[in-house]
Amino acid sequence: MTSSELYQMFDSEQFRSSGHALIDLLAAQLTHELSGKAELIHWQPPVEAAQSWQQPMPEVAELSHSDFITWLQEEILPRNLAMHHPHSMAHQAAPPLPMAALCDLVAALCNQAMALYETGPAATLLEHQAIHWLTTAVGWSHGTGVLTSGGSQANLTALLAARQHAAANIWQEGVTAAPPLRILASELAHYSVKRTAAIMGLGADALISIATDQQGRISLEALKEAHTACQHRHEPVMAIVATAGCTATGSIDPLQAIGQYCQAHGVWLHIDGAHGAAAVLSNQHADKLQGIHLADSVSWDGHKLLYMPATVSAVLFRNTADSYLSFAQEASYLFNDEHGEETDFNLSYRTLECTKRMMALKIVAAFKLYGRKGMASLLDHVFALAEQFAVMLSSTPGFELLMHPQTNIVCFRYHGNVSNTAVLDSLQVHIRQQLLHRGLFHLSQVEINNSIWLRSVFMNPQTQPAHQQHLLQEIIAIARARA
Numbered sequence: 287m288t289s290s291e292l293y294q295m296f297d298s299e300q301f302r303s304s305g306h307a308l309i310d311l312l313a314a315q316l317t318h319e320l321s322g323k324a325e326l327i328h329w330q331p332p333v334e335a336a337q338s339w340q341q342p343m344p345e346v347a348e349l350s351h352s353d354f355i356t357w358l359q360e361e362i363l364p365r366n367l368a369m370h371h372p373h374s375m376a377h378q379a380a381p382p383l384p385m386a387a388l389c390d391l392v393a394a395l396c397n398q399a400m401a402l403y404e405t406g407p408a409a410t411l412l413e414h415q416a417i418h419w420l421t422t423a424v425g426w427s428h429g430t431g432v433l434t435s436g437g438s439q440a441n442l443t444a445l446l447a448a449r450q451h452a453a454a455n456i457w458q459e460g461v462t463a464a465p466p467l468r469i470l471a472s473e474l475a476h477y478s479v480k481r482t483a484a485i486m487g488l489g490a491d492a493l494i495s496i497a498t499d500q501q502g503r504i505s506l507e508a509l510k511e512a513h514t515a516c517q518h519r520h521e522p523v524m525a526i527v528a529t530a531g532c533t534a535t536g537s538i539d540p541l542q543a544i545g546q547y548c549q550a551h552g553v554w555l556h557i558d559g560a561h562g563a564a565a566v567l568s569n570q571h572a573d574k575l576q577g578i579h580l581a582d583s584v585s586w587d588g589h590k591l592l593y594m595p596a597t598v599s600a601v602l603f604r605n606t607a608d609s610y611l612s613f614a615q616e617a618s619y620l621f622n623d624e625h626g627e628e629t630d631f632n633l634s635y636r637t638l639e640c641t642k643r644m645m646a647l648k649i650v651a652a653f654k655l656y657g658r659k660g661m662a663s664l665l666d667h668v669f670a671l672a673e674q675f676a677v678m679l680s681s682t683p684g685f686e687l688l689m690h691p692q693t694n695i696v697c698f699r700y701h702g703n704v705s706n707t708a709v710l711d712s713l714q715v716h717i718r719q720q721l722l723h724r725g726l727f728h729l730s731q732v733e734i735n736n737s738i739w740l741r742s743v744f745m746n747p748q749t750q751p752a753h754q755q756h757l758l759q760e761i762i763a764i765a766r767a768r769a
């Protein structure tokens with residue numbers, strides 16, 4: 287290629303014209319999805335769908351820039367799950383705020399590596415700003431933290447700090463130099479907690495699962511018993527993990543009581559608030575998280591109830607010093623004294639990632655554009671939708687509610703006339719598949735107490751009670767057609 291052809295690959299005029307066409311396309315798609323007129327999903331079994339993705343790597347260009355926009359329009363967007371569709375209610379991923387998506391475009395083009403202040407000055411300061419806002423919202427005056435690519439990584443980062451706190455020589459000497467460390471968490475804790483125990487070399491069995499009550503909240507009695515048993519076996523508990531918004535049911539563990547217990551016994555408390563931490567922003571729902579400030583560390587996903595595009599999460603620490611515990615390593619080319627007073631600003635001390643994305647722009651922008659009140663209103667709205675749906679389910683014959691929702695997650699099932707448990711389970715699976723394969727509604731399913739439940743996660747403020755009513759009608763029709 288000639289140097290002028292190479293330059294063309296970076297041409298700003300081309301970027302401008304393609305960008306305009308792209309934004310027009312995406313805006314039209316957004317309108318279409320929000321209105322509910324777009325196809326929710328064009329279901330194709332993956333093996334069948336994969337047939338059209340077998341082309342070899344092109345040796346030379348095969349699309350013009352305008353062909354590329356057409357390709358997006360015709361081949362990619364129609365094969366997406368429509369996240370802004372009011373019938374999309376399966377998972378905790380947000381229908382992102384469009385302005386936050388634009389911020390991701392800025393982040394992508396500016397591509398600030400961010401390991402050091404000098405590799406992303408504005409990006410670094412934005413991240414400190416976002417972290418300061420989030421730690422203050424949690425109720426800490428001297429908290430700090432870092433943004434991570436996802437809640438799983440936030441949990442890993444927090445628990446690495448807890449491990450170092452429990453056994454200071456572990457970073458250098460490895461787990462064999464320490465007594466068998468244990469982590470206690472609810473049986474409904476996210477799988478990333480168990481995965482973290484295994485990644486840290488403690489073994490997945492180091493995670494001790496604690497029973498929950500009828501509302502899916504950790505049983506305090508069982509937690510205390512498990513802790514005492516660990517003490518008797520000389521197995522130090524490096525952390526208790528409480529969940530603020532369990533993945534399956536949205537249940538919130540009793541944070542205040544667990545926090546007090548941890549403080550009294552000198553145990554690190556990590557609160558996995560990946561799903562529900564945003565409730566601290568809400569005047570209506572903040573009391574559900576009472577006690578969150580007692581945690582040593584908190585995970586909080588932006589791409590859930592802060593309505594950010596994936597991925598952006600925060601791991602927050604009550605004490606600044608603790609945020610340096612996760613990665614106790616030296617890397618002379620990054621971490622040298624030459625940086626002087628810049629050192630505190632360099633995020634690389636606190637994060638697994640070396641190259642990091644400018645993730646904070648979208649968070650800071652959202653609060654600047656909509657304020658705490660606006661952001662809280664999104665959450666208030668979807669929590670109210672879950673409440674309305676629970677009432678609707680309770681008053682519609684044939685439906686059973688697993689538990690009253692504590693957040694925006696509602697688990698339920700349809701009985702019809704079925705009483706056999708195996709048939710009941712297979713009916714739920716059938717209902718979910720039919721809804722999905724026919725592109726009607728997107729629900730998920732969970733197994734709780736050995737039974738299958740349908741799970742709806744209300745994330746989209748465009749979802750209305752009429753959509754919920756429609757869902758129940760479709761479920762009844764599917765069940766009747768199967769009978």
Ligand SMILES: Cc1ncc(COP(=O)(O)O)c(C=O)c1O
Nearest residue numbers: 436437438476531533558560561
């Ligand atoms: C409670 C909880 N913790 C952690 C995670 C993991 O977050 P991520 O998917 O961002 O890695 C989830 C995700 O669903 C979650 O619900």
